[in-house]
Amino acid sequence: MAKIEQILEKYGSDPAEIQEILLDVQEEEGYLSQDSLRLLSEKLSLPLSKLYHMATFYEALSLKPLGRYQFQVCTGTACHVRGASRVLDELNTELKINPGEVTPDLNFGLKTVNCVGACALGPVVVVEGKYYGNMSALKVKDLLKHYAKLAKAEQKN
Amino acid sequence: MGRLKTMAELEKLQAEILKKRNPETSCVTVCLGTGCQAYNSRAVYDAFVKEINTRNLTEKIHLKGTGCHGFCEQGPVVVIFPSEIFYRRVKPEDVPRIITDTVLGGKLIDELLYQDPVSGQKYSRESEIPFYRHQRRSLLGQNMLIDPGDIDDYIALGGYQNFAKALSKMTPEEVIEEVKKANLRGRGGAGFPAGVKWETTSNAPGDKKYVIVNADEGDPGAYMDRSLLEGNPHLILEGLAIGAYAIGADEGYVYVRQEYPLAVKNLSVALQQAEKYGLLGENILGSGFNFKVHIKRGAGAFVSGESSALVSAIEGRVGEPRPKHINTAVKGLRDRPTNLNNVETWANVPLIIAEGAESYKQIGSANNSGTKIFSLVGKVNNSGLVEVPMGITLREIIYDIGGGIPGGKKFKAVQTGGPSGGCIPATYIDTPVDFDHLTELGSMMGSGGMIVMDEDTCMVDVARYFMQFLKEESCGKCTACREGTKRMYAILEGITRGEGSEKDIELLEDLAWGATNASLCALGATAANPVLSTLKYFRDEYEAHIKDKKCPAKVCKALIKYTIDQTICNGCGRCQKLCPENAITGELKSPMTIDTERCVRCGICYDACRYGAINIT
Numbered sequence: 001m002a003k004i005e006q007i008l009e010k011y012g013s014d015p016a017e018i019q020e021i022l023l024d025v026q027e028e029e030g031y032l033s034q035d036s037l038r039l040l041s042e043k044l045s046l047p048l049s050k051l052y053h054m055a056t057f058y059e060a061l062s063l064k065p066l067g068r069y070q071f072q073v074c075t076g077t078a079c080h081v082r083g084a085s086r087v088l089d090e091l092n093t094e095l096k097i098n099p100g101e102v103t104p105d106l107n108f109g110l111k112t113v114n115c116v117g118a119c120a121l122g123p124v125v126v127v128e129g130k131y132y133g134n135m136s137a138l139k140v141k142d143l144l145k146h147y148a149k150l151a152k153a154e155q156k157n
Numbered sequence: 158m159g160r161l162k163t164m165a166e167l168e169k170l171q172a173e174i175l176k177k178r179n180p181e182t183s184c185v186t187v188c189l190g191t192g193c194q195a196y197n198s199r200a201v202y203d204a205f206v207k208e209i210n211t212r213n214l215t216e217k218i219h220l221k222g223t224g225c226h227g228f229c230e231q232g233p234v235v236v237i238f239p240s241e242i243f244y245r246r247v248k249p250e251d252v253p254r255i256i257t258d259t260v261l262g263g264k265l266i267d268e269l270l271y272q273d274p275v276s277g278q279k280y281s282r283e284s285e286i287p288f289y290r291h292q293r294r295s296l297l298g299q300n301m302l303i304d305p306g307d308i309d310d311y312i313a314l315g316g317y318q319n320f321a322k323a324l325s326k327m328t329p330e331e332v333i334e335e336v337k338k339a340n341l342r343g344r345g346g347a348g349f350p351a352g353v354k355w356e357t358t359s360n361a362p363g364d365k366k367y368v369i370v371n372a373d374e375g376d377p378g379a380y381m382d383r384s385l386l387e388g389n390p391h392l393i394l395e396g397l398a399i400g401a402y403a404i405g406a407d408e409g410y411v412y413v414r415q416e417y418p419l420a421v422k423n424l425s426v427a428l429q430q431a432e433k434y435g436l437l438g439e440n441i442l443g444s445g446f447n448f449k450v451h452i453k454r455g456a457g458a459f460v461s462g463e464s465s466a467l468v469s470a471i472e473g474r475v476g477e478p479r480p481k482h483i484n485t486a487v488k489g490l491r492d493r494p495t496n497l498n499n500v501e502t503w504a505n506v507p508l509i510i511a512e513g514a515e516s517y518k519q520i521g522s523a524n525n526s527g528t529k530i531f532s533l534v535g536k537v538n539n540s541g542l543v544e545v546p547m548g549i550t551l552r553e554i555i556y557d558i559g560g561g562i563p564g565g566k567k568f569k570a571v572q573t574g575g576p577s578g579g580c581i582p583a584t585y586i587d588t589p590v591d592f593d594h595l596t597e598l599g600s601m602m603g604s605g606g607m608i609v610m611d612e613d614t615c616m617v618d619v620a621r622y623f624m625q626f627l628k629e630e631s632c633g634k635c636t637a638c639r640e641g642t643k644r645m646y647a648i649l650e651g652i653t654r655g656e657g658s659e660k661d662i663e664l665l666e667d668l669a670w671g672a673t674n675a676s677l678c679a680l681g682a683t684a685a686n687p688v689l690s691t692l693k694y695f696r697d698e699y700e701a702h703i704k705d706k707k708c709p710a711k712v713c714k715a716l717i718k719y720t721i722d723q724t725i726c727n728g729c730g731r732c733q734k735l736c737p738e739n740a741i742t743g744e745l746k747s748p749m750t751i752d753t754e755r756c757v758r759c760g761i762c763y764d765a766c767r768y769g770a771i772n773i774t
Contacts, residue, residue, distance in 0.1 A: 014473075015473055016473035017473065019453070019470055019476075020453065022456070023456055050475075054456075054475050058456035058458050058476075059458060060415050060416075060455075060457035061457075075377070076378045077535070077606065077622070077623075078377075078378040078534035078540070078608055079378075080622050081536060081614050082535070082536070083760070089757075090759055090761070093737055093757075093759070094737070114375070114377040115376075115377040115378055115379065116195075117191050117192065117380030117383045118192050118195040119192075119229065119378060119380065119534035119540055120192060120230040120534070120540035120541060121195055121196070121229075124195070131194075133195060133196070136760070136761075136764050137759045137760050137764065138735065138761050138764040141735075
């Protein structure tokens with residue numbers, strides 16, 4: 001909650017800055033919890049319903065925790081014509097989750113993104129700011145293996 | 158140098174910067190645009206830092222990280238000045254050799270030169286490469302000379318002097334007149350004359366006015382604005398400042414989509430540096446003109462790029478469109494006159510002031526002056542950002558610049574205008590590309606996304622794809638859009654699954670009429686364009702899906718079959734091992750078979766087979 005106070009201070013607790021505030025809270029906490037939204041509603045004198053309206057309207061805001069590793073599959077037009085849907089389908093099959101969902105162990109999340117602007121590498125999957133280009137359904141297995149190893153190592157520590 | 162207090166001091170600063178820079182000193186530039194960074198150009202840059210420091214060459218070699226060069230297919234791109242040698246697909250391991258052989262030794266490294274895939278010819282200079290030779294890079298060309306983190310680079314090129322010229326030598330009305338005469342049409346997609354919008358805003362009653370840069374670039378496949386903002390943020394700030402002066406606004410906003418963190422960062426740095434020099438803020442260059450700029454981030458909604466929705470988002474409301482009985486130019490942000498233009502529109506303004514309207518109009522076609530930046534992507538050899546004079550033909554863009562279709566496949570169509578646009582089939586390849594011609598053909602210029610499609614692209618699937626996008630991005634206010642996109646999508650999805658029926662096309666056209674005529678904003682009003690234009694030019698594909706339950710392009714999973722050619726398959730077993738559904742049976746060393754019931758058409762076997770033994774029918 002101290003972080004939220006800091007964020008509020010950064011924007012002068014101005015309710016007109018709500019979009020920026022929500023983006024900062026999302027970045028800080030990984031999602032928008034009910035507690036955070038209630039606090040913001042109180043401090044900014046904004047109806048909770050309005051905050052939920054924004055949180056559910058915008059793709060960048062999430063009411064549920066994100067996965068430790070988010071697989072963002074670009075489904076922009078260029079990537080689509082180069083076969084992005086096959087990459088998405090394969091991730092869907094292997095992770096057993098749909099876009100917008102997170103695996104039960106919270107290790108992996110799947111999301112679609114509309115154009116990351118790296119069309120020359122399409123199809124593209126972005127994980128933690130790292131771009132994996134020229135993806136295919138075939139390459140998905142290796143990608144998942146790599147991150148499963150990382151997730152396991154982290155859990156050990 | 159601290160705050161500049163007069164125009165003369167700005168000119169003096171430029172002279173001082175140029176004096177300190179010896180054009181003969183070697184300068185290595187590494188592209189750090191998002192596209193090249195996706196190819197790991199940051200590691201290439203770091204390798205140069207290390208090599209130059211280790212070998213004590215910091216006095217002899219200047220290193221610069223620049224913005225996007227546009228030839229994204231060939232990244233990471235490194236250009237060495239003063240000779241302008243262009244190296245592509247550079248790896249960190251190449252760096253020591255580049256320093257020794259090229260920078261110090263003046264020799265070319267053959268393997269790093271660009272080679273034309275058709276003629277086989279190699280080129281050493283960026284300007285000679287056919288991809289660049291056919292372009293006219295009035296806006297993007299500066300990217301390779303500028304480190305976006307250093308305002309002095311922009312000033313060295315004469316930056317902000319067009320703003321100074323407007324402030325000192327022109328009245329606001331004269332600036333508006335110049336932009337009107339130049340016929341600068343909005344580059345965000347609609348092509349509305351910017352000068353007319355400026356004039357409306359300027360004439361609207363009220364002392365408080367705003368100017369806004371729409372950097373929400375939501376069309377999937379389009380990233381022109383991103384590269385301008387990342388690579389040359391001051392160009393947009395200068396254009397915006399000139400506009401603010403002309404319109405009488407003292408405050409401006411840049412609304413950037415949050416999916417562009419590097420653009421947000423570079424813009425913030427640019428803003429701070431411009432303020433430090435007094436090029437933004439109070440009493441700019443002693444002129445008495447005040448102008449402050451704020452940056453706001455989008456949060457991932459396509460519809461928020463619509464002007465009234467964007468204004469709502471800045472006000473702290475949800476970014477949904479609102480009725481525009483009164484134009485935003487008259488009543489916009491906080492009910493004040495507000496002029497909103499696209500990034501690329503603002504980027505053209507300094508050029509118009511520099512050259513004058515008459516000279517600016519020499520480039521382009523009648524009623525469509527200037528250049529346009531396109532993101533040429535999809536099934537094309539040279540994927541990247543291209544800047545061309547309006548009126549150039551599609552053929553020149555796709556073949557002379559784009560290098561044609563990979564794998565020798567047949568060009569089928571090009572999609573322009575994003576989800577609001579339409580496709581233009583191969584028969585129209587000699588069409589001049591400008592606002593008016595594209596609209597005539599049933600598409601539109603749009604923001605500049607140009608998606609190339611070949612014989613392996615299913616046009617029904619393309620329509621389905623865009624409708625899915627719009628269905629998800631619809632804010633939901635208007636029934637005709639909310640329900641219309643949902644139902645049109647369901648019909649298109651059904652057709653691609655082989656569940657289409659004869660009356661589907663008529664129903665699609667009916668729903669299209671509803672969305673077009675009863676939607677509040679352009680999202681709904683143009684939602685039907687992709688489906689209507691694919692129906693117009695590729696009706697035969699729809700009929701094949703509906704009547705014959707076939708997908709001629711072999712894309713729609715429910716309508717295709719994967720089989721193994723028994724005469725080619727040698728039983729290596731690779732596909733069998735990789736098949737996620739265990740649908741491939743057979744003994745090693747003898748031809749295998751795919752169980753079509755179990756097969757989910759993922760395509761893994763097709764990608765994995767080294768012998769071309771897998772057929773899709």
